[in-house]
Amino acid sequence: MRGVQNLRVGFVGAGRRAVHHVRAFHEIDGVELVAVSDPVELARQSVMEEFGIDHGYADTEMMLDQHDLEAIVVAAPPHLNVVAAKPSVERGIDTLVEKPPGITTEEVSELADLAAKSGARVMVGLDRRFNPWITAGVRAVRGRGPIRQLVGEFHKDPAEFFGRGLSEDMLDALVFESPIHTFDILRHIAxxxxxxxxxxxxxRRIQYRDVHAAMIMFENGIVAQFTANYTTGGRLERYEIHGDGISAYLEGVSEGWLLVDGERQELKPDSEARSWELQNRHFADCLRSGADFSPGCDISDAVKTIALGEQLLSHTE
Ligand SMILES: NC(=O)c1ccc[n+]([C@@H]2O[C@H](COP(=O)([O-])OP(=O)(O)OC[C@H]3O[C@@H](n4cnc5c(N)ncnc54)[C@H](O)[C@@H]3O)[C@@H](O)[C@H]2O)c1
Structure with a gap:
């Protein structure tokens, strides 16, 4: 498949997130949107109709038996991504799997081992690595010398996860849902x-873990503070990147500014495109060129992020 321009893509999971992925791949030249699998007929029909996809399946194995696909995108409910990714990974098909790719080091390592055995290349949808405000902020700070300190926060109303059939383990580890972006990007920037x-x-407020605070020390001396909060009624994601005489303050992450030698300066994003559009384009480019997924999150790199997540949970009151 390497070097072949046309890319035949299938989608596992046709929910809210999948629509963004399908749309992003729809915009990439030479990509053929071939088939969708989702146990819920209404979900797959809606995506098939919107994007003119001819084939829909309730079962992923059946989809893979019927079509010769070069890439699969998995966007299943968060506790099911690891299970939903296995059929394609087992068959050696390159796979982009949404976060979290699992919520224990053991299960994500197993997926990585499966990929190593089958030859499938697996990238995890930790798309903040492509966020044009974050990449611009990091570049500006690194332009003045080393990064010294990081702050990352992700706060969300937990109510959006209730009544959606998430497992009890997932609900008690919601730090792996949205805030995984934050501790992954702290690792990645460091x-x-x-x-x-x-x-x-x-x-504190609900029966699941809803308050998280941590200090992460990296081997190169960078210190990072991490906060995730699910007692709040609203969403906030923000970062601070501190270097020598310069700081980047990022909100959203859809806006940001710099403090340079004590003066506020404008920060311009590296692109007008959305993080996942840049990520999916990068995934397709890497499949075509054979290049490694960096700065995307290869499954072996994701194992380290999951291990850090486990450490964040290791001291629970
Ligand atoms: N990167 C981001 O910023 C971001 C943003 C939102 C969601 N997500 C992630 O995307 C994933 C999907 O989230 P969502 O909001 O679309 O959820 P959703 O519930 O809207 O959609 C999930 C879909 O998967 C289907 N499904 C269930 N089991 C399946 C299986 N075994 N095989 C195939 N399909 C299956 C469901 O029927 C549903 O249609 C989650 O892991 C979530 O964390 C990531």
Whole structure:
């Protein structure tokens, strides 16, 4: 498949997130949207109609038996991504799997081992790595020298996860749902192995873990503070990237500014495109060129992010 321009893509899961993925691939030249699998007929029909996809299946194995696909995109409910990704990975088909790719190091390592055995290339949809505000902020700070300190926060109303059939394990580990973006991007920006983690998690407002605070020390000396909160009624994601005489403050992450030698300066995003559009284009480019997924999150890199997530949960009140 390497070097072949046309890319035949199938989709596993046809819910809200999948629509963004299908739309993003629809915009990429030489991509053929071949088939969708989702146990819910209404979900797959809606995506098939919107994007003119001819084939829909309730079962992924059946879809893979019927079509010769070069890439699969998995966007199943968060606790099911690891299961939903296995059929394509087992068959050696390159797969982009939404986050979280699992919620234990063990299951994500198993997926990585399966990929190594079958030859499938697996990238995880940790799309903040492509966020044009984050990449611009990191570049500006690195332009003045080393990054010294990071702050990352992700706060969300947990109510959006109730009544959706999520497993109890997933609900008690919602830090792996949205805030996984935050601790992954802290790791990614630090560009170093985790040295020590001092973390605290608690169940305060709901019966699941809804308060998280941590200090993460990286081997290269970068210090990162991490907060995830699910007691709030609203969504907020923000980052601080501090270097020598310069800081980037990022909100949203759809706006941001710099403080340079004490003066506020404008920060311009690296692109007008959305993070997942850049990510999916990169995934397709890598499949065509054979290049590795960096700065995308290869499954072996994701194992390290999941291990960090486990450390964030290790001291629960
Ligand atoms: N990267 C991001 O910023 C971002 C944003 C939103 C959601 N997500 C992730 O995307 C994933 C999907 O979220 P969503 O909001 O679309 O959920 P959703 O519930 O809207 O959609 C999930 C779909 O998967 C289907 N499904 C269930 N089991 C399946 C299986 N075994 N095989 C195939 N399909 C199956 C469901 O019927 C449903 O249609 C989650 O992992 C979520 O964390 C990521």
């Amino acid at each position: 560009d170093s192995e985790v040295a020590t983690v001092s973390a605290h998690a608690a169940r």
